[in-house]
Amino acid sequence: VGMTVAPPLLVIAGAGSGKTNTLAHRVAHLLVSGADPRRILLMTFSRRAASEMAKRVERIARKVLGDGAGVLSDALSWAGTFHGIGARLLRDCADQLGLDPAFTIHDREDAADQMNLVRHELGFSKTEARFPTKGTCLAIYSRCVNAELPIEKVLGQSYPWCVAWAAELKQLFAAYVEAKQQQNVLDYDDLLLYWAQAMTDPDIAADIGARFDHVMVDEYQDTNRLQSSILLALKPDGSGLTVVGDDAQSIYSFRAATVRNILDFPAAFSPPAEVITLDQNYRSTSAILAAANAVIDLAAERFTKNLWTDRAAGSPPQLVHVRDEADQARFIAERVLENREGGSTLKQQAVLFRASHHSGPLEIELTRRNIPFVKFGGLKFLDSAHIKDLLALLRFIENPRDRVAGFRVLQLIPGVGPTSA
Structure with a gap:
């Protein structure tokens, strides 16, 4: 690499x-x-x-440079998320942007509460037909910001059941923005929005861009329109810019992420960015990769790559048809026990599901058969509040002396607080 700045790389x-x-x-x-x-x-x-990346960099640099490497990686001071880096730059440049540098940042919960206050003040919570909840309102607002789309488009594409409220939502969002400005508050979306808007000023963009010789982005398939506009404004010619990602893993569309960013990246520069593909897989067996490649092959638009491995074939994946959810839970529980008989400990077995609540029926089946398990992500079915409420009621009926159960149940009655309970 030397110190000549590298051309853009994907x-x-x-x-x-x-x-x-x-x-x-x-x-x-x-x-x-x-x-x-x-x-x-x-x-x-x-x-x-x-932080994981900074640790790895230190380990690698230390191998080459010995102990002098610690100094280098400690100074990797500009490593973080888009939102975190944005917050820092906005405080640095607050004066140029007409921001008060003492702004506070609202997380998702705070922002939803703020949205709710404005919703009440405008009288939308008392409408005849049910007005969208605070969470839905915030999600719509967030999508408008991150996808850089007008509200009508967002409602039509993603929230068709709210289309009738377009005019009211516009009014709500304007009031929400005003409330934030009065209170000197930024929400998560503002961290990107203000940063992107700042970058439309050529002087500020040049000033921020000049702070960095090298800009690297991980998981580029999960970035949205705002993030890509920030990046291209930081390094318009792509010099020193490296982005890493996998178009085939763009499945979440978190905060309006779009796979277009990674697909259109090479052509954003002239000459186009160089593309390097890493296609050796170190994690799976060839039977599993063959199935994955067959699925990826069906994508309408993609960078051509076929994953391969030198790990032995392994048994092919199975597609099993079950009657219903209960049958599915039974099948998995039986398979777990069979594997255990065959010498695989319970700890060596895992069940994957798309969303936390999908595991409910399986958790009940495993509990019923006394198969211990640990759940990662979300609450265990039996730990969620509404289930605990119901179980407390059943426990209290069964045993009126169970004070914890009684205390919990009584507070479910309107007008009864902790003191009366």
Whole structure:
């Protein structure tokens, strides 16, 4: 790399191909080649990913440089999420943007509560027909901001049941924005919005862009329109810009993420960005990859890559048809027990599901058969509040001396608070 700034680069890294490692090695390579760590901007999807990346960079640099590497990686001060980096830059440039640098940041819960206050003040919570809840209102607002789309389009595409409220929602959002400005508050979406708007001023864009020689972005398939406009304004010619991601893993559309960002990236520059694909998978067997490749093959638009591995074939995946959800839970429980008989401990077995609440029937089946399990993500079915309420009621009927159960049940009665209970 030397110190000539690298041209734009897109790394298409398939599942299990060592994507995080690739980015960490690139950063370490830059440091070892003499790049200033304070002039490297590294953006990841989560805070955890950013700190994990910094640790890896330190380990790799240490191997090459010995103990002098600690200084380098400690100074990787610009590693974080888009929202985190945005907050920091906005405080730095607050004066130029007409912002009060002492602004506070509202998380999703706070923002929904703020939206609710405005909703009440405008009298929308008392409408004849049911007005969208605070959470839905915030989600619609957020999608308008992140997808850079007008409200009518967002409602038509994603919230068709709210189309009749377009005029009221416009009024609500205007009042919501005004309330935030009066209180000197920014919500998560503002961190990107204000940053993107700041970058439309050529002087500010040049000033912020000049702070960084190298800009790297992980999980680029999960970025939205706002994030890509920020990135292209930071490095309009793409110099020193590296993005890593996998178009085939763009499935969440979190905060209006769009796969277009990664598909259109090479053509955003002239000459186009170089594309490198990592297609060796270190995680799976060839039988599983064959199935995955067959699914990915059906995508209408994609970067061509077929994952391969030198790990032995393994047994092919099975597609099992069951009658209903209860049957599915029984099938899995029986399979778990069979595997255990065959020598696989319970700890070596995992069940994946798309959303936390999908595991309900299975949890009940496992509990019924006395098969211990740990659930990651979301509450266990029997731990969620409404289930605990119902169980407390049943426990109290069964045993009127159970004070904890009685205390919980009594508070469900309108007008009874903790003191009376």
